[in-house]
Amino acid sequence: MSTSPEDTKPVQDETKRDFLYLTAASMGAVAAGSVVWPLVDQMNPSADTLALSTTEADLSAVQEGQSITVMWRGAPVFIRRRTVTEIEEARAVDVSTLRDKETDEQRAKRPEWLIMTGICTHLGCVPLGQKQGDQKGEYGGWFCPCHGSHYDTAGRIRKGPAPKNLVIPPYEFLTETTIKIG
Amino acid sequence: MASGKREQFENPVVEWVDSRLPIFTMMQKEYGVFPTPKNFNYFWNFGAIAMFMLITMIVSGIVLAMHYTAHSTLAFDSVEHIMRDVYYGWLLRYIHANGASFFFIAVYIHLYRGLYYGSYKKPRELLWILGVAIFLLMMATAFMGYVLPWGQMSFWGAQVITSFFSAIPGVGESIVVWLRGGFSLDNPTLNRFFSLHYLLPFVIVGVVFLHIWALHVTGSNNPEGVEPKTKKDTLPFHPYYTMKDTFGLMAFVTIYAVFVFFFPNSLGHADNYIPANPIVTPAHIVPEWYFLPFYAILRAFTFGVNAYLLVGLGLAAVAFYPLFTKKKGSEISLILMAGIMVFSGAFLLAGYFSQLELDSGAKALVLPYSDAFVDAKLCGVLAMFGSIALLFVLPFLDTHPVRSARYRPWFKIGVLLLVVDVAILTVCGAKPAEGFWVPLSQVSMLYYMGFFVVGIPFLSKFEPIRDLPKSIHQSVLAKPQKIVVKG
Ligand code: HEM
Ligand code: FES
Numbered sequence: 001m002s003t004s005p006e007d008t009k010p011v012q013d014e015t016k017r018d019f020l021y022l023t024a025a026s027m028g029a030v031a032a033g034s035v036v037w038p039l040v041d042q043m044n045p046s047a048d049t050l051a052l053s054t055t056e057a058d059l060s061a062v063q064e065g066q067s068i069t070v071m072w073r074g075a076p077v078f079i080r081r082r083t084v085t086e087i088e089e090a091r092a093v094d095v096s097t098l099r100d101k102e103t104d105e106q107r108a109k110r111p112e113w114l115i116m117t118g119i120c121t122h123l124g125c126v127p128l129g130q131k132q133g134d135q136k137g138e139y140g141g142w143f144c145p146c147h148g149s150h151y152d153t154a155g156r157i158r159k160g161p162a163p164k165n166l167v168i169p170p171y172e173f174l175t176e177t178t179i180k181i182g
Numbered sequence: 183m184a185s186g187k188r189e190q191f192e193n194p195v196v197e198w199v200d201s202r203l204p205i206f207t208m209m210q211k212e213y214g215v216f217p218t219p220k221n222f223n224y225f226w227n228f229g230a231i232a233m234f235m236l237i238t239m240i241v242s243g244i245v246l247a248m249h250y251t252a253h254s255t256l257a258f259d260s261v262e263h264i265m266r267d268v269y270y271g272w273l274l275r276y277i278h279a280n281g282a283s284f285f286f287i288a289v290y291i292h293l294y295r296g297l298y299y300g301s302y303k304k305p306r307e308l309l310w311i312l313g314v315a316i317f318l319l320m321m322a323t324a325f326m327g328y329v330l331p332w333g334q335m336s337f338w339g340a341q342v343i344t345s346f347f348s349a350i351p352g353v354g355e356s357i358v359v360w361l362r363g364g365f366s367l368d369n370p371t372l373n374r375f376f377s378l379h380y381l382l383p384f385v386i387v388g389v390v391f392l393h394i395w396a397l398h399v400t401g402s403n404n405p406e407g408v409e410p411k412t413k414k415d416t417l418p419f420h421p422y423y424t425m426k427d428t429f430g431l432m433a434f435v436t437i438y439a440v441f442v443f444f445f446p447n448s449l450g451h452a453d454n455y456i457p458a459n460p461i462v463t464p465a466h467i468v469p470e471w472y473f474l475p476f477y478a479i480l481r482a483f484t485f486g487v488n489a490y491l492l493v494g495l496g497l498a499a500v501a502f503y504p505l506f507t508k509k510k511g512s513e514i515s516l517i518l519m520a521g522i523m524v525f526s527g528a529f530l531l532a533g534y535f536s537q538l539e540l541d542s543g544a545k546a547l548v549l550p551y552s553d554a555f556v557d558a559k560l561c562g563v564l565a566m567f568g569s570i571a572l573l574f575v576l577p578f579l580d581t582h583p584v585r586s587a588r589y590r591p592w593f594k595i596g597v598l599l600l601v602v603d604v605a606i607l608t609v610c611g612a613k614p615a616e617g618f619w620v621p622l623s624q625v626s627m628l629y630y631m632g633f634f635v636v637g638i639p640f641l642s643k644f645e646p647i648r649d650l651p652k653s654i655h656q657s658v659l660a661k662p663q664k665i666v667v668k669g
Contacts (some may be wrong), residue, residue, distance in 0.1 A: 145466075
C-alpha cells in the first residue's frame with residue numbers, strides 16, 4: 001500500500017478495537033446466556049410431573065344433575081352431567097353480552113357432559129357448586145367465594161372479578177362412560 | 183475506611199488485629215464517636231429494633247430448618263413435630279412466627295418515620311430506596327415462609343399470590359407454571375420456596391449493609407429536618423444512642439415476648455392448622471396482617487380500564503402536568519387545571535359506572551364502547567405493585583425543600599391522613615370483598631395513590647416554605663423547658 005502508515009493506522013486500529021470489543025462482548029453474552037438458561041429452565045415442570053399429564057375417569061355412576069371432581073395434574077376437574085334445563089339455560093344466553101364470548105356448543109362436546117378445570121380464572125380458588133347444597137351463584141352454575149365470581153351452567157364467567165370462563169381441558173370419550181383428560 | 187491516621191489501641195491483641203485489618207477503628211468511628219443529631223425522638227429507635235429482629239429471624243430460622251422437612255407430604259407433620267417433640271421447638275417456632283409480625287411492625291414504623299420527617303429527601307434518596315428494597319425482600323421472604331408449614335392458608339395464599347402472574351397478558355400462564363414447577367401448586371413449589379426462604383434473609387443482610395453504609399455517608403436525619411452544623415448539634419453515638427436504642431429495644435422485646443408466650447397464635451389464622459388440601463378452598467382466604475393493605479388494593483379493582491377511564495386519566499394527566507414541570511407555583515393556572523379536572527372527573531365517573539355491575543348483573547350505566555381492555559385482575563395486580571413502586575420514586579416526586587412535617591403543616595395533614603387511610607385499607611383487606619367494603623377500599627386506594635401521585639407534587643409547588651430553626655441546638659433550646667428543681 002502506498003499511503004503512509006502514520007495517517008491510516010490509528011483509524012484502522014479503532015475499527016479493529018470496536019470489532020474486537022463487540023465480538024468479545026457478544027461471545028460473553030452467549031456464554032452468560034448459556035449458563036443462565038439451565039438455571040432458569042430447571043424451574044419448569046420436571047419430566048415426572050409432565051409424565052402424569054393424563055387421567056381417566058369413569059362416568060358410569062354419575063346421574064343426571066350430579067357432579068364429580070377428579071384430579072388432573074394436581075388440580076381439580078369438574079365433571080357435571082347437566083340437566084336439560086341447565087343445558088337450555090346455557091344455550092339461551094346471548095353470547096355477545098358475555099365477558100368471555102363462548103357458546104355452549106364450544107364448551108361441551110356432548111351437551112350432557114360439562115368438563116372443565118375447577119380453578120377460578122381470577123386467582124385460582126376452587127369454586128363451589130359441585131356438591132348438593134353448595135352455593136351455586138346467581139347463574140345456577142358455580143360460585144367462587146374468594147372474591148365473588150359467578151359462573152353459569154356452562155361454566156362461563158357472568159359476574160365478579162374473574163376475567164375468563166372456567167377452562168376446558170383437552171379430553172376425549174374413550175367409551176360411552178369413560179373419558180381421558182389430558 | 184482505612185485511610186487517615188489510625189489511633190493506637192492499648193490492648194495488644196486488638197492493636198495487632200487493627201493494624202492489619204482496621205475493623206476496631208471502623209467500629210469506633212461508625213458506632214463509637216459517630217456524630218449523631220442530639221434531638222432524636224423514639225421514632226429513631228426502630229432501625230436498631232429492625233436489625234435486632236432480622237438477627238432473631240435468622241437465628242430462629244436456622245434452628246427450625248434443622249427439624250423442618252420441605253416436602254408436601256411431610257412439611258405439616260414436621261412443623262407439628264417441632265411443636266410437640268423437639269426441645270423448646272414450640273418456643274423457637276413461636277419466636278419465628280411472631281417475629282415476622284414484629285419485624286414488620288418495626289419496619290413499618292421505621293418507614294413511616296422516614297416519610298413523616300422527610301428522610302427520603304436529598305441527600306438520602308438512595309438510602310431510602312435501599313430501605314424500600316429491603317421492605318420488598320422482606321415481603322417475599324415472609325410470604326414464602328408462611329407457605330412452609332403447608333397448612334390451608336399456606337397453600338391457598340400461595341395459590342392466590344402465584345396466580346397474580348397469570349394476569350400478565352400472553353405469557354402469564356407459562357410464568358405461573360414456571361414459578362410453581364408444575365401445573366398446580368405442589369411439592370416442587372414448596373421446595374423452591376424453602377430454598378428461597380433460606381436465601382433471601384441473607385440477601386436482606388447484604389442490602390442492610392449497603393443501607394447502613396449509605397446512612398453513614400450522609401448521617402442521620404432528625405425530627406427537625408435540618409442538618410447538624412456544628413458540634414453543638416450532635417452527640418457521639420456511644421453512649422448516648424447505644425443506651426437509648428437498648429432501652430427502646432427492651433421495651434419492644436417485652437411486648438414481643440408477651441405475644442410469644444401468652445398469645446402466640448393471635449396474629450395467625452386457625453385455618454393454617456389444617457393440612458393443605460388442593461380441592462377445598464377455605465371459606466375466607468386472608469393474608470397475614472402485614473399484607474392486608476396491599477391485598478385490599480389488589481381487590482379494590484372490581485372494574486377494568488375502558489375507553490372512558492382512559493380518557494379521564496389522560497385529561498387528569500394534562501391537568502396535573504404543570505405540577506411536574508420546573509415552573510414556579512404562581513405561574514400555574516389553577517382555574518385551567520380545575521376546568522380540565524371537571525371533564526376528567528366526568529369521564530372517570532362514566533368509566534367507573536359503566537363497569538360497575540349491579541346486583542342484577544347488569545351495568546350501572548350503559549354506554550357504548552364501555553368494554554374494558556385492561557381487565558380488572560391485571561389492574562389490581564398493577565395497582566398493588568404500583569403502591570410499592572410509588573415508595574421507590576417518592577424522593578423524586580417530592581421537591582419541596584423542607585424535610586420535616588413539623589415545618590410543613592399541609593404535608594403534615596396529608597401524611598397523618600395516610601396513616602388513617604392505610605389503617606382503613608388494612609381493615610378492608612381482612613373483610614370479604616363485598617358490599618360496603620368494596621367502595622370503601624376503592625376510595626382508600628384512591629387516597630393512597632393520590633397522595634403520592636398528585637398530593638406530593640402539588641404540595642411541592644404550593645406549600646409555603648416556612649422559616650426553619652437556625653440549628654438543631656437552637657431549636658432544642660427554644661422549646662419551653664420545664665426545669666424542676668428539687669430541694
Ligand atoms: C427476613 C427474615 C425472615 C422472615 C420475615 C421469615 C418469616 C417466616 C414466616 C412468616 C414463617 C411462617 C411461620 C409459621 O406460621 O409457622 C416462617 C417459617 C419458617 N422459616 Fe422463616 N423467616 C425469615 C428468616 C428465616 C431464615 C433465615 C430461615 C433459615 C432457614 C428460616 C426458616 C424457616 C422455616 C424452616 C420455617 C418453617 C417452620 C415454621 O413454620 O415455623 N426463616 N418464616
Ligand atoms: S379467586 Fe375466584 S373470585 Fe378471586
